Amino acid sequence: QEKxxxxxxxxxVPEGAMVSLNCSFSDSASQSIWWYQxxxxxxxxxxxxxxxxxxxxxxxxxxxxxxxxxxxxLHIKDSQPSDSxxxxxxxxxxxxxxxxFGTGTKLQVVP
Amino acid sequence: xxxxxxxxxxxxxxxxKPVNLICSQTMNHDTMYWYQKKPNQAPKLLLFYYDKILNRxxxxxxxxxxxxxxxxxxxxxxxxxGLEYSAMYLCASSRLxxxxxxFFGPGTRLTxx
Numbered sequence: 001q002e003k004x005x006x007x008x009x010x011x012x013v014p015e016g017a018m019v020s021l022n023c024s025f026s027d028s029a030s031q032s033i034w035w036y037q038x039x040x041x042x043x044x045x046x047x048x049x050x051x052x053x054x055x056x057x058x059x060x061x062x063x064x065x066x067x068x069x070x071x072x073x074l075h076i077k078d079s080q081p082s083d084s085x086x087x088x089x090x091x092x093x094x095x096x097x098x099x100x101f102g103t104g105t106k107l108q109v110v111p
Numbered sequence: 112x113x114x115x116x117x118x119x120x121x122x123x124x125x126x127x128k129p130v131n132l133i134c135s136q137t138m139n140h141d142t143m144y145w146y147q148k149k150p151n152q153a154p155k156l157l158l159f160y161y162d163k164i165l166n167r168x169x170x171x172x173x174x175x176x177x178x179x180x181x182x183x184x185x186x187x188x189x190x191x192x193g194l195e196y197s198a199m200y201l202c203a204s205s206r207l208x209x210x211x212x213x214f215f216g217p218g219t220r221l222t223x224x
Contacts, residue, residue, distance in 0.1 A: 004153065032210050043115070043201055043215030044154075088154070092209035097161060098144065099209045103153045 002027045004091050006102035013109055019076040021105045023089030026070065031096055033065060033072045036088040038104070044088055048074070079109045115216035117202050122221045124196075130189040132219050134202030142208050143185040145177065148199040148218070160185055161208060192223045 003026040013019055023033070032051045036044035048063050050056050050072065055064045060077045076083055086106050090099040118133045134143065142161050146154040158167040160179045167175065174196075176188040189196055199220050203213040 034212065036213075036215075041217065043203070043217050044213075045215070046212040049212065090213075096210050097142070097166070097208040098156055098159055099213065100156070101146075101154045103151065 002030065002091055002093055002100040004089055004100050004102040006087075006089050006105050008105060009103070010106040011108070013079055013107070015079060015081060015109055015111050017079050017109070019079050019083070019107060019109075021074045021076075021087050021089075021107070023072045023074075023091075023102055024070055025072070025089075025091045025100075027091070027093070028067060028070060030091045030093070032092045033063075034090040034092075034099065035061075035063065035074045036090060036101075038086045038088060047087075076107075079107075081109050081111055084108050115202060115204055115214050117200075117216035117219050120217065120219060122219055124189075124192045124221065124223050126193060126223060127191050130192050130196070130221060130223075132187040132200055132202075132221070134185045134187070134204075134216055135183050136204040136214065137183060138204060138206075138214065139182060140204035140206050140214070141182075142205050143179065144203040144205075144213065145175070145185070145187045146201040146203065147171075148201055154201060157187070192221075194223050197221060197223045 034049045038044040050065045062075045086104040089102040144159040145157045199218045202216045205211045205213045
């Protein structure tokens with residue numbers, strides 16, 4: 001079964017800092033990797049996804065995928081207090097019918 | 112409208128009693144999922160419907176049932192709740208299965224006493 005591990009477990013950064021979140025997965029056949037953001041009392045919300053090796057940038061977010069090392073990272077530029085949330089990494093199964101989630105990274109951005 | 116709704120938001124149940132949770136979406140998504148989320152753990156996939164076909168995870172096969180009477184609604188049924196079922200239950204939907212973005216509801220917090 002696909003295993004998804006995230007690090008760090010939690011992170012506190014000052015406003016304006018660059019944030020780097022990591023995710024490793026076990027199945028090299030995984031087709032897509034998604035990052036979700038979850039605020040307290042709400043369900044996760046998709047932020048960005050990547051399918052191909054390399055990087056993808058959307059606004060303040062950049063995601064890097066290295067299939068050889070089974071690793072993906074999410075970078076948040078110029079972090080804001082509103083970015084404070086839990087960030088979940090999800091990897092699609094080889095069959096593509098579902099996603100496996102990591103335990104998440106809790107981010108706190110302090111003013 | 113990209114809303115997934117879940118009812119109830121909070122549920123208190125007694126050990127040994129049944130529990131039925133409801134999820135609805137109006138996005139005409141072909142796939143609907145149920146996850147169990149406990150503190151400091153990853154959301155655990157319990158089961159999902161692709162159209163009318165139910166797929167259940169092997170390790171939770173006998174613990175959870177589900178029905179999808181139409182494209183918009185999906186239920187999660189626990190026949191006899193145990194203390195270990197206390198958790199947040201998240202419903203999600205997507206088009207084209209696991210490759211696509213999943214839209215989540217706010218969750219139902221189940222407490223079993």
